[in-house]
Amino acid sequence: MRNARFVCMPRSVEEAVAAVVExxxxxxxxxxxxxxxxxxxxALAEGYAVLGGAEDLCAVEIGEAGxxxxxxxxxxxLSVALVGVEGFVGxxxxxxxxxxxxxxxxxxxxxxxxxxxxxxxxxxxxxxxxGAEVEIHSAAGVERQxxxxxxxxxxxxxxxxxxxxxxxxxxxxxxxHARLPLRQAGDYPVAILSLSIERxxxxxxxxxxxxxxxxxxxxxxxxxxxxxLEGQTLDPDAAAEWARARLGDFEGRDGVEAPGWYRxxxxxxxxxxxxxxxxxxx
Amino acid sequence: xxxxLTINGxxxxxxxxxxxxxxxxxxxxxxxxxxxxxxxxxxxxxxxVLIDGRPxxxxxxxxxxxxxxxxxxxxxxxxxxxxxxLQQALEAQDVVQCGMCFPGMVVTLTAFLAAExxxxxxxxxxxxxxxxxxxxxxxxxxxxxxVCAAGARD
Numbered sequence: 001m002r003n004a005r006f007v008c009m010p011r012s013v014e015e016a017v018a019a020v021v022e023x024x025x026x027x028x029x030x031x032x033x034x035x036x037x038x039x040x041x042x043a044l045a046e047g048y049a050v051l052g053g054a055e056d057l058c059a060v061e062i063g064e065a066g067x068x069x070x071x072x073x074x075x076x077x078l079s080v081a082l083v084g085v086e087g088f089v090g091x092x093x094x095x096x097x098x099x100x101x102x103x104x105x106x107x108x109x110x111x112x113x114x115x116x117x118x119x120x121x122x123x124x125x126x127x128x129x130x131g132a133e134v135e136i137h138s139a140a141g142v143e144r145q146x147x148x149x150x151x152x153x154x155x156x157x158x159x160x161x162x163x164x165x166x167x168x169x170x171x172x173x174x175x176x177h178a179r180l181p182l183r184q185a186g187d188y189p190v191a192i193l194s195l196s197i198e199r200x201x202x203x204x205x206x207x208x209x210x211x212x213x214x215x216x217x218x219x220x221x222x223x224x225x226x227x228x229l230e231g232q233t234l235d236p237d238a239a240a241e242w243a244r245a246r247l248g249d250f251e252g253r254d255g256v257e258a259p260g261w262y263r264x265x266x267x268x269x270x271x272x273x274x275x276x277x278x279x280x281x282x
Numbered sequence: 283x284x285x286x287l288t289i290n291g292x293x294x295x296x297x298x299x300x301x302x303x304x305x306x307x308x309x310x311x312x313x314x315x316x317x318x319x320x321x322x323x324x325x326x327x328x329x330x331v332l333i334d335g336r337p338x339x340x341x342x343x344x345x346x347x348x349x350x351x352x353x354x355x356x357x358x359x360x361x362x363x364x365x366x367x368l369q370q371a372l373e374a375q376d377v378v379q380c381g382m383c384f385p386g387m388v389v390t391l392t393a394f395l396a397a398e399x400x401x402x403x404x405x406x407x408x409x410x411x412x413x414x415x416x417x418x419x420x421x422x423x424x425x426x427x428x429v430c431a432a433g434a435r436d
Contacts, residue, residue: 005299005300005301007300007301007344007346028344028347030342031343031347032339032342034301035301035303035341035342035343035344036323039322048300048301048346050346050347099324099412100324100325100327100411101337101409101411102324102327102330102337102412103324103339103342103412105336105337105338106338106342106343185408185411186411186412186414187325
């Protein structure tokens with residue numbers, strides 16, 4: 001018997017790009033999303049390129065300007081790499097709380113961002129809040145775009161591309177990540193709120209970047225709340241009220257685990273929790 | 283082309299589709315039925331095995347990603363027919379209920395207690411976040427793990 005499906009093992013970024021862009025293979029990292037394709041009524045691809053053998057895709061590099069995360073870095077490896085790194089508390093929380101320990105050991109940053117049908121990604125809103133960008137290789141060359149722009153367009157992007165790295169700028173911003181799973185931990189959250197803020201000398205918020213995940217099909221920023229937060233102090237209860245006044249900005253997705261209205265209604269509570277986390281960092 | 287899988291110290295060749303979940307090879311081809319295929323979504327932990335010493339959900343591990351690595355199932359934890367100290371503690375505490383989740387619990391705790399022999403109750407609970415028990419037998423499992431941890435410290 002012969003295996004009809006092919007799986008190749010590139011050993012470098014260049015080999016991985018060639019396998020996907022020219023060879024027609026689909027990227028395979030932790031496989032936690034891809035192997036559930038039959039449960040979603042989807043077929044597996046004819047060929048896969050295993051990204052874990054390419055060292056550059058599995059590295060986290062922390063420099064003065066920012067951090068560079070290989071697309072095949074796992075949640076567990078990212079959470080370890082970010083211990084004590086200033087400005088990335090929210091991203092570290094997202095990496096260390098997603099799913100469960102065994103899934104975090106294999107599920108990757110790139111996989112989390114590239115799974116177009118996965119609305120409950122923890123890393124997506126955390127990376128949006130961190131102002132991160134992704135690097136994409138395709139036949140057209142190499143491009144860099146914001147995580148939010150990538151997520152908004154990923155479902156319609158024609159095949160034959162590979163995400164290789166994620167870049168997040170270092171800054172003096174405070175960040176936090178608040179999520180609501182149905183159990184205390186171990187399942188996907190029904191709603192997520194990630195944010196980062198820059199503070200003025202008097203302690204008030206100079207600018208805020210707020211991202212919401214799992215509420216709608218694709219994670220995105222919350223411009224209305226960002227504007228409301230400018231000039232305000234780190235008041236958790238006030239943040240909850242500002243969020244409550246702007247819940248109409250979202251149309252929650254209905255799902256078996258929660259109806260859409262519930263996902264939006266819990267956002268004020270998540271804003272409060274995120275602000276408590278910010279205040280604890282001051 | 284055959285894939286080479288090292289399971290409980292023995293090498294097996296599998297001609298299955300490389301995207302076959304490891305759990306199916308364990309149960310259907312090798313009769314290693316301790317790991318259970320329950321949710322097939324990586325949430326319940328009943329299919330947990332060790333890969334290179336780390337807990338892994340075998341329902342979401344294609345055999346292509348397991349090739350050349352050290353796979354250990356619940357059947358391979360004891361040595362020379364002797365249960366491990368953790369297994370002995372679980373038996374002594376009369377922890378086992380229906381047995382569906384149990385092999386996965388033991389596999390997770392085996393790796394966790396090896397890495398964190400002085401673990402606290404809360405730390406053990408956090409380690410078991412990915413193992414679900416429908417019999418709600420968590421507390422006695424944790425009691426036994428604490429006994430085992432205390433034994434390792436003494």
